[in-house]
Amino acid sequence: MTAAQELEMILTQHQDINRRVESNGIRLTIPASLLPQLVSQLSPQWTFVGIVPEDDARTQSLRLLYVFYTPKGPWLGMEVRNHDQVIPSISNILFAADWQEREMEDLFDVSFAGHPQLGDFVLHDSHWPEGTAPMKRHSWEIHQKANGFEDLGTHRIVDASGSFxxxxxxxxxxxxxxxxxxxxxxxxxxVFAHIRPFYKYRxxxxLMRGQTPMxxxxxxxxxxxxxxxxxxxxMAQAWETLGDLQISPRAQLLRVFWAEIERIRSHLQVLSGILESTGLxxxxxxxxxxxxxxxxxxxxxxxxxxLFGLIRLGGLSRDWSAEDIQHIVKRLETLVHHSQEILDALTFDNSFLDRLEAVGTLSGERARTHGLVGPVGRASGIHRDVRIHQPYAAYDNVVFDVPVQTEGDGYARFRQLAQEMTQSIRIIQQIPSMLTPGEVVPTDKFHPALRTAFGYVESPGGSVLCAVSSNNQGMVERCRIITPGLVNWHAFPDAIRHFAFQDFPIIMATFGLSVADLDR
Amino acid sequence: MLWLRMGLTHPKKTVSSKAPSPLNGLSPGRPAPTPLLDAPPETICPTQALKEHGNVMTVDYTRCIHCRLCHQQPDQNRMSWEEGYQWAQMTSPRLPHSFRHSLHIRVVDAGDCGACLNELHQLASPVYSLHRLGIAFTPTPRDADVLVITGPITVSMKEAVQEAYQAMPSPKRVVAVGTCALSGGLFASSFALAGPLEKILPVDLSVPGCPPPPLALLHAFQLLMGAKSEEMRTQGVRT
Known part of the structure; x- marks a missing residue:
């Protein structure tokens, strides 16, 4: 049974669900009390992406949109109103929703019934009074605690003799x-690991609120x-959906070209980080x-x-001659070839392998519980890649594989990155012959529609979802960015449990996660 | 043995601080002062870095983020673009006597997007080989001569930044790296910031850029060591 058929079957059981079909997805309006039941029915087949807050124009209040998708299938948004009902927590069913619920509570003052640990997450209690809720619609003035001082202590739950x-x-x-x-x-x-992020919360x-698209x-x-x-x-793809902008095939291909260059760079950086942590x-x-x-x-x-300043709405900020593109491809080929030589040599180095193998293991089952994305997830056997499952730009025109490992340990993550780099250069090599002349630098005028649109991209670290709604001046009304950091850091304390202290920096390096991405 | 041989057979050429021209991707460059534009500058620059000064449009580099929007305008509104990387500015008259021979640096990330940190990290690669100049990153502020701060200084990082500074022995210098640390950049209006850095610590050297490329950082550290006396003499600083 396909995911869509299953959804139909579930919906026939419930009479009080209002359904709307939109351009690329289905939107349900559901009573909050049904949420846990629907989520547990959907979650085996539908992938949970995140919770997106929206402004409900009719009731002048906030509503939450729980976003799911299926591979190569439609998007599903479940709307839940916040102003007149209690929203039950779903993180006991979908552990991946844990941090998102904590974030919503801190930023929007939405209370999730049944969540065991709300508060002191994004806004550290040492600086911000509980209930600050800076993202609420009318919160213009946000006050810090007077004489707030960051408490650098950590929690403690292990009760054993000699524990510290x-x-x-x-x-x-x-x-x-x-x-x-x-x-x-x-x-x-x-024995147990606590993590305290959001020191870098910006x-x-x-800030996005009221910004122009640029x-x-x-x-x-x-x-x-x-x-x-x-x-x-x-971000650009979300705006382009809102404004119904057409992007030329040339611009689409060049976007893929630079996105893959960024993937190679990011993977090289993570790989050299792994080597640094092992002292090679x-x-x-x-x-x-x-x-x-x-x-x-x-x-x-x-x-x-x-690559700052390269993306523009409707295309890119500049174009390149065929010679330039060929020249870049040549240099990239040599570069990836040299890197592969080094990575191949590493697979014969016993002291290196000893430090990675069976270290920081996340089994497929635990990885699925956390809903991991990107190379970290794929190294644990989760075949999830929005380049294939929700193709954007020109990804449905290029041929590539998505490598997957099964072990979920440090070495699997190392191999995953190396193999993904090979696929990236394979994509890049296809592009020069596919490029046709066309407009890349956009000039179109632009009128965004008044609704929420999604832009989704497989960034080097995993899928990024950007949900943007626009106001009637064409500025950002609300924006929500669900980053791979928000998803994958959640699993990190789980991955370091029961390993030794000296493995900690190595496991952190194999995860290759960015804190800025999580903290936003 | 394997790695020793590989290291010897794959030598990497070091970019010296007398950098080649053209810079070929070593630096993004930045807008240069240009005769007045037709359009008002605030409609062109997203961070209000362009300022009219007499009949010249000048650039406040503590705000510029190299977005190139001012360079991609029609002719009558286009700012010219300069290559280069010697961007660091001494902002205090204090003398750099103590650091002639070596410099130990403690980096503190105070809300960085990752780009400035990665450029600092690249300095240690064989391409820039920071260590050949007697400069090293140190894990503890107790050993540090220089505190390098990147990012716009979030509220939660303010105490960590102050504690790192207090833990350093004198004489000590503070370097603000990147547009975020200097002015807040695009994040300037965020409620979660305690920065820019000058509101928290006395800044001795500022390195503008978003991010400043490794060569600009190398130039900045050499300024602190007194090696680039030329620029300092023209700014009236006795070496």
């Missing part, structure tokens, strides 16, 4: 990003600077030099080393 908490962060080694962990232990083994979703792209690029192109592309400095430096070479190629041809 090893605090790590928020500031730790080298050029690491700021995030805090509390590792509970009785000696060598990490309130991006709040301004929203610039901010989206700076959510996570290392996957800037993907985030901006997701020669291959680490060699890979890092390849990454720098790629940054220089990006800088020379796109104008920015991290």
């Amino acid at each position: 908490v090893m605090p790590i962060g928020p500031v730790f080694s080298g050029t690491a990003e700021s995030i805090q962990f509390g590792l509970e232990t009785v000696g060598e083994e990490i 309130a991006v979703e709040k 301004g929203s792209l610039l901010i989206a690029e700076r959510i996570d600077g290392l996957t800037a192109f993907s985030h901006a592309l997701a 400095s020669v291959p680490q430096n060699l890979l890092q030099a390849q990454e720098e070479e790629l940054l220089q190629i990006s800088g020379a041809f796109s104008g920015h080393r991290y």
Whole structure:
């Protein structure tokens, strides 16, 4: 039975569900009391993406949209009103919703009945009074606590003789990003791990409000600077759906081209991070030099080393000659070839393999519980990639495979990244011969529709969903960005449990997650 | 043995601080002062970095994010674009005496998007080889001469930044890296910021850029070590 048929069957059981079919999805309006039942019926076949807040124009209040999709199938949004009913928590059914519910509670003051741990998440209690709710429709003035002082202590739950908490962060080694962990232990083994993110919370979703489309792209690029192109592309695609903009085949192909270049760069960076954590400095430096070479190629041809400012609504901000494209492809081929040589040599290095194999293991079942996305999920056997399952730009015209591993350990994640890089260069090689002349730099006038639209992109770290609704001046009314960091960091404390302290930096490196992406 | 051989057979050429021209992706470049434009600058620049000054349109580099919107305008509104990377500015008259030979740097991320941090990280790669100049990243502020702050300083990171500064021995210097640390950049109006950095710590050196490329950072650290005395003499700083 397909997912769509199953949905039909479930819907015939419930008379009080209002259904609307939209351009690329189905929208249901459901009473909150039905939510847990529907979610448990849908979740085996439908993939949960996240909770998107919307403004209900009729009741002048907030409503939540629970977003799901099926591979190659439609999107499903379940609307739940917030103003006159209690919303039950679904995180006991879908663990992936845990952090999203905590986030909604902190930012919108939506209470989820039955959630065991609400509050002190995005807005740390040491600085912000409970109930601040900065994202509520009319909250213009947001007050900090007077004399607030960040409490750098961590929670503690393990009760055993000799147990203690090893605090790590928020500031730790080298050029690491700021995030805090509390590792509970009785000696060598990490018995339980706490994670405390949002030290870097910049309130991006709040800032987006009232931005022009161009301004929203610039901010989206700076959510996570290392996957800037993907985030901006997701944002642009949401606007393009709202404004019904046509994008030329040439621009679509070039977007795929640069998106894959970004994937190679990001994977090289994560791989060299893994080598750094295991102390293999020669291959680490060699890979890092390849990454720098790629940054220089990006800088020379796109104008920015991290591809900022390349995405425009309806296309890209510049075009390239056939010679330029050929030249980039040639240099990329050599670069990926050199990197593969190093990565192949590593598979013969016993001391390296010993540190990765059977370390930080996330079984397929646990990975599914967390709803993991991106290479981390695929290394645990979750075949999930929106490039294939919800094709955008020109991804349905290029041929590529999505590699999947089954072990879910550090070495599986290492191999996953290496194999994905090979597929990326395979996509890039197909593009020059497919490019036809056409307009890339857009000039169209643009009138967005007054509803919510989604843009989804498989960023190097996993799928990014950008939900944008526009106001009648064509500015952002509400914006919600569900990033791979928000999903995958949730599983990280689970992956380090029962491993030794010295494995902690290695497991963190194999996850290759960005904190900026989570904190936004 | 395998890695020793591989390291020797794959030498990487180091980019020196006397960088080649053209820069070929080593730096994104930035807008240069240009004769007045027809359109009002606030309609062109998303971060209000363009300022009219007499009959020249100048650029406030602490706000510029290299979005190139001012460079992609029609002719009469187009800002010219300059290559280059020597962007660091001394903002305090304090003398750089103590750091002639080596410099230990503690980096604190205070809300960075990741790009500035990655550019700092690239400095340690063989392409820039930071260590050949006697510069090193250190994990503890107790060993550090220089505190490098990236990002717009979020409310939650403010205390961590202050504590890192207090833990450093004197003499010490503070470097603000990137547009976010200097002015808040695109995030300036966010309610969750305690920055920019100058509101929290005395800033000795500012490195504009979004992100500043590795060469700009290298230039900044050399300024602190007194190696680039030329620029400092023209700014009236005694070396």
